[in-house]
Amino acid sequence: MVILFTSKPSIIACGVAAGPLEQRSVFYSYFDSVAEDERWGQKSNEQGHSKMIQEACDIVMEKAKIKNLDVDFFLSGDLVNQMTPTNFAARELAISFIGLFSACATSVSSVIVASLLTELGASQYAIAGAASQHNAIERQFRYPINYGFQKPATAQWTVTAAGYALIGKHDPNLPSIVAGTVGKVVDYGEVNPLHMGGAMAPAAYDTITSHLKKRHQKITDYDLIMTGDLGKIGLKILKAMFAQSGEKQEDLEIFRDAGGEFYGEDEKFQAGASGAGCSASVFFSYIEQQLKTGRFKRVLLVATGALLSPLSYQQGETIPCTAHAIEITME
Amino acid sequence: MDPQEYQQLEQQITPPTPYVKNVLKAFLVGGLICTIGQAIMYLYIIFFDFTDKTAGNATTATMVFIAAVLTGLGIYRKLGAFAGAGSAVPVTGFSNAVVSAAIEGRTEGMVLGVGGNIFKLAGSVILFGVGSAFFVALIKLILVTAGVVKW
Numbered sequence: 001m002v003i004l005f006t007s008k009p010s011i012i013a014c015g016v017a018a019g020p021l022e023q024r025s026v027f028y029s030y031f032d033s034v035a036e037d038e039r040w041g042q043k044s045n046e047q048g049h050s051k052m053i054q055e056a057c058d059i060v061m062e063k064a065k066i067k068n069l070d071v072d073f074f075l076s077g078d079l080v081n082q083m084t085p086t087n088f089a090a091r092e093l094a095i096s097f098i099g100l101f102s103a104c105a106t107s108v109s110s111v112i113v114a115s116l117l118t119e120l121g122a123s124q125y126a127i128a129g130a131a132s133q134h135n136a137i138e139r140q141f142r143y144p145i146n147y148g149f150q151k152p153a154t155a156q157w158t159v160t161a162a163g164y165a166l167i168g169k170h171d172p173n174l175p176s177i178v179a180g181t182v183g184k185v186v187d188y189g190e191v192n193p194l195h196m197g198g199a200m201a202p203a204a205y206d207t208i209t210s211h212l213k214k215r216h217q218k219i220t221d222y223d224l225i226m227t228g229d230l231g232k233i234g235l236k237i238l239k240a241m242f243a244q245s246g247e248k249q250e251d252l253e254i255f256r257d258a259g260g261e262f263y264g265e266d267e268k269f270q271a272g273a274s275g276a277g278c279s280a281s282v283f284f285s286y287i288e289q290q291l292k293t294g295r296f297k298r299v300l301l302v303a304t305g306a307l308l309s310p311l312s313y314q315q316g317e318t319i320p321c322t323a324h325a326i327e328i329t330m331e
Numbered sequence: 332m333d334p335q336e337y338q339q340l341e342q343q344i345t346p347p348t349p350y351v352k353n354v355l356k357a358f359l360v361g362g363l364i365c366t367i368g369q370a371i372m373y374l375y376i377i378f379f380d381f382t383d384k385t386a387g388n389a390t391t392a393t394m395v396f397i398a399a400v401l402t403g404l405g406i407y408r409k410l411g412a413f414a415g416a417g418s419a420v421p422v423t424g425f426s427n428a429v430v431s432a433a434i435e436g437r438t439e440g441m442v443l444g445v446g447g448n449i450f451k452l453a454g455s456v457i458l459f460g461v462g463s464a465f466f467v468a469l470i471k472l473i474l475v476t477a478g479v480v481k482w
Contacts (some may be wrong), residue, residue, distance in 0.1 A: 046439040135438040139435055146402050146431035147452065148352065148411015153346045190341075198341045202332075212462055236344050241332065244340070 001182045008176040011067040011291075012125070012285040014147040015059030017052050017132065019134065019160025023280075025273075026264045030285035031161070032037040032059045037246060038135065039158055049078065049133035054092050056162035057127055064166050070228045075113050075327040076164070077106035077139045080274055087132070087321060102195030104229050105183070106130035107280035108324040114167035115326075124168060129284060132161030132216045132275030135251070139308055141193070151182035154195040156274035163280025165288070172331050173275040179215060183207040185307065187320040189317035193306075193313050195235020197271055199305040203321035205241045207302055211265060211325050219247060219254050223296040225286065227323070228303035229259030229278030231271035253260060258282035277292040279303040291330045298329045357417035360410065364421045368394050391422055398423035402430040428452040 016031045019038045022101065028034065032117035033055060040055070061067060074095040076086045083099045090097035102109040108127035117123035135145050137158045144148060170176055186206050191198035204227050212219065219225060219242070230238055235257040242252060262273035262282065283301050290296045301323040313319065332340070371393050375386040393399055401407040407427045411418045418424055436448030452458065474480045 028465060046438075143430035143452065144435040146427070146434055148402075148408045148414075148424070148431075150412055150415035150425050152348060188337045193466045195345065201341075202337060233345055237341055239345060240340055241337075244332065307471060 001212055003112065003116070003180045005115050005177055005179060006161040007119050008170040008178055009081050009115045009167050010113075010169065010171040010174040010176045011170050011284075011288055011325060012168040012171070012174060013060050013063035014163070015056045015063065015287040016161060016163045016166045017056040017059065017067055018277075018281060019052070020046060020237045021134070022161055024264075024266065025159075025262050027262065027282050027286045030289055031281065032285070038133070043135055045135040046080060046085055047088075049080065049093075049131065049136045049327065051135060052089040052160070053078070053086060053089035053164075053312060056129070056131065056164045057089070057093055060127055060164045060166045062133030063269050064125070066166075066198070068093055068095050071125045071127055071166075072123040073098065073114065073117055075100055075110040075126060076130060076134075077101045077110065078131050078278065079103065080140055084196060084224040085133070085136070085327050086310060099233035101302075101323055102229075102324060103307050104130075104276045105131075105303040105324045106276050107228065107283060108180075108301060108303035109182070109286070109327050111136060111165060111167060111177065111326055112324060114165075115177045115180060118167055118169065124241075125165045127164050127287035128167055129162065129164030132158055132160065132277035134158045134160045134275070138169075138273060151270055152194050153270055154197060154231070154233050155270045156196060156229065156272055157263065158261060158275035159273045159278045159281065161275075161277035161281035163277060163282070165284045170221045175288060175330050177206045178329050179209040179211070180277050181214075181220045181273070181325040183210075183323040185320045185322050185324070186320050189314075189318050191313065191316070191318050194308050195233075196229070196230040196262045196319075197323060199243065199278070199306050199319040200230055200321040200323065201234045201237040203236075203323040204238055204302050204304050207293045207323040207325050208300065212298065213329070215327070220251055222298050222300050225255050225300040225302065226281075227255070227257045227259075228301075228305075229272070229274040230304055232257070232260040233271045234304075235260045236297075263310065276305075287328075291328060294330060296330065298327070301328065303324050353415050357415050357420075360414035360417035361420060362391060362417075364394075364418065364423055368421070394423050395426040396423070398426035399430045402427045407431075425453055425456060428456070431436065 040051035108129040113127035114126035186203040260272040263269040372390040377383040436444035
């Protein structure tokens with residue numbers, strides 16, 4: 001489903017807080033704050049996760065020179081059970097809050113909801129975004145942190161990062177959201193939870209083609225189409241799908257993936273980064289700044305999410321995936 | 332593109348698992364761990380009052396202790412990422428599974444956190460290990476009683 005935002009809500013300000021390991025990210029210089037302690041001085045990883053979300057939101061408000069009382073909505077999600085890190089951060093922020101879960105696609109689904117509320121006139125300022133903390137998420141989905149096991153080349157590394165954007169009324173000098181696509185849930189039968197890129201690529205393909213079709217656009221109408229966390233292998237699969245559908249090889253360079261690029265070529269991270277904070281931290285730092293400087297005029301940001309749980313794959317279920325997209329322009 | 336076509340495409344692009352390389356790494360590291368264990372066993376026999384039969388338990392305990400310390404220092408995780416089955420199969424891997432789960436549960440307290448989680452990964456090893464040992468012993472007992480083999 002493609003939604004056109006005729007009032008063109010703008011991204012007023014962004015804030016990204018990241019963990020210590022994220023200093024190794026190629027996007028490091030675009031982040032607003034990088035913690036020395038992955039728990040942000042808290043007792044547990046989950047509390048640190050929550051603190052990181054608060055910090056990113058505080059940065060957003062500080063940059064926009066507003067206070068929490070000025071913000072109408074806080075729209076956010078994470079990957080921990082019942083999204084307690086986000087819920088607890090919302091308690092401290094004291095802003096009207098709706099928790100959203102689209103797994104790693106929450107960074108964009110939250111912006112779509114914020115844009116709708118802005119378009120409706122219900123919101124003057126809304127903070128939207130997502131976050132993930134490596135240790136808390138690994139514990140949720142995989143093995144204990146110190147358990148030694150061999151990861152395949154398709155595995156990805158959950159980032160410790162929180163990325164948030166303040167969505168407000170249209171400002172011609174700022175990046176503006178002109179359209180959004182709410183993705184369907186797509187399942188092509190992938191069962192391996194260590195090959196998320198392979199599971200999510202069809203969802204990204206479905207959302208991108210739906211968006212382009214409804215908007216009567218070609219991929220070359222964009223300066224960049226960036227997916228969230230397909231990883232290096234998932235991005236290759238996505239490009240191959242577009243190649244098969246008749247796109248020219250040289251045009252495929254328009255596709256990039258935040259997760260695939262996040263840690264550069266470091267082999268420690270296998271196929272790249274993942275997690276709700278991966279797309280959020282790249283979209284709401286690097287991409288926003290590149291739009292502001294005018295390097296990009298029109299981008300399609302496609303956050304991808306795998307909607308599985310440890311229980312679902314142990315019970316032999318396949319991995320349903322989704323992708324949500326926002327089209328952002330800079331005048 | 333239907334799911335079957337997609338799975339073909341996915342398989343073409345996904346790099347194959349380097350089984351030969353993984354097996355070699357597992358062989359080397361697993362062999363190294365066992366060699367260290369053997370050396371410790373000899374030390375117990377030469378310098379302490381242990382025999383071939385009694386040194387086994389002391390050696391196992393020592394190896395488990397070393398792996399527990401390495402797990403706490405975050406070194407065993409790195410070893411496991413390199414060696415795969417090489418560091419998972421020896422008794423040190425069992426120690427790693429127990430200790431890593433215990434560390435993770437620490438934030439929920441000693442009883443519910445550490446106590447409740449410590450055998451999260453190793454529990455199935457204990458269950459099927461003890462279970463299969465029982466049946467093997469039972470078979471041997473039957474064979475010995477029947478006079479087919481001796482103890």
